[in-house]
Amino acid sequence: MRVLISTLVALLGLSGCERPPIDAVQHGYRGTGMAQIYNPRTTELIAAKQEVPVAIPSPGSDGPRASQTFKNVQVLGDISAAEFTRLMVSITAWVAPDQGCVYCHNPANFAEDSVYTKVVARRMLQMTRSINSQWKQHVADTGVTCYTCHRGQPIPSAVWFRKKDAPYGSNFMGDKAGQNTPDPTVNLSSLPYDPFTPFLLGNENIRVNATTALPSGNRQSIKQAEWTYGLMVHLSQALGVNCTYCHNTRSFQSWEGNPPQRVKAWHGIRMARSLNNEYMEPLTASFPDHRKGDLGDVAKINCETCHQGAYKPLYGASMLKDFPELKEARVAPTQVAKK
Secondary structure (H helix, E strand, O other): OHHHHHHHHHHHHHOOOOOOOOEEEEOOOOOOOOEEEEOHHHHHHHHHOOOOOOOOOOOOOOOOEHHHHOOOOOOOOOOEHHHHHHHHHHHHHHHOOOOHHHHOOEOOEOOOOOOHHHHHHHHHHHHHHHHHHHOHHHHOOOOOOHHHHHOOOOOOOOOEOOOOOOOOOOOOOOOOOOOOOOOHHHOOOOOOOOOHHHHHHOOOOOOOOOOOOOOOOOOOOHHHHHHHHHHHHHHHHHHOOOHHHOOOOOOOOOOOOOOOHHHHHHHHHHHHHHHHHHHHHHHHHHOOHHHOOOOOOOOEOOHHHHHOOOOOHHHHOOOHHHOHHHOOOOOOHHHHHHO
């Protein structure tokens, strides 16, 4: 009986561990622990999400502009009518393949704005162009399209809402401070379950420890460190990597000797924060109540929204090269002639 109990306890203890085989890939100098750990079983599932759809051949940029051919074209009026039509067909396949054009348009009058999703989609197109033109420090020339996040779904599979404050524990425990409430966001750990509001909506400092000793200006708190760890757990899950993908094992805090991915991540965090504040939050009044969170806020962006388990969205495949009209607004032909 004791042997059986001991075996069950051992199995329970190992249940949280990865079962072999596990692949270890060297990611830095030998002997420094700079390695990435991959599970072939989960890697296979993630790879299935990264398939890129075949692009419709480009009709070229010649011909009348979309704004001259169609009514109420407020964002993509600078591209040709043929490009505009191809892009609309593609967006339907990327975002609402089952619903079709009526997901954003009134079938009786495509030009009107009575369907809220059209208003949202217009702003999302502006956001896409902004990412591709203003955030190259993060997306480089690979860029993004609507498919990067949506993957054939009207709502991206990974978005976040502000969470209600966790209920107090006993009077003895006091304020839980957002902790000890297992949540998938932080891999069911005791870390604060909402690391997004302070960092991807607010502008809190991402800190684990201070650079000076007490009491000389040390304002970094344990709570900040726990928030930071929660965000780092999210990054690890969102990209399918472990800590050494961005950090040097010698010193996680120091920027010296870190892989270049840490700089990319630095820009990515600020990009997500900017997009949430400039594009998502201002759309709150446009969304119906059933599309909002418990606190009445709109869905927002985090790292998983684009990455979905891969170190690079779509494993680095660029759909933007087939849809250059999503890079940035083009100069109208009449404006070119005036120069």
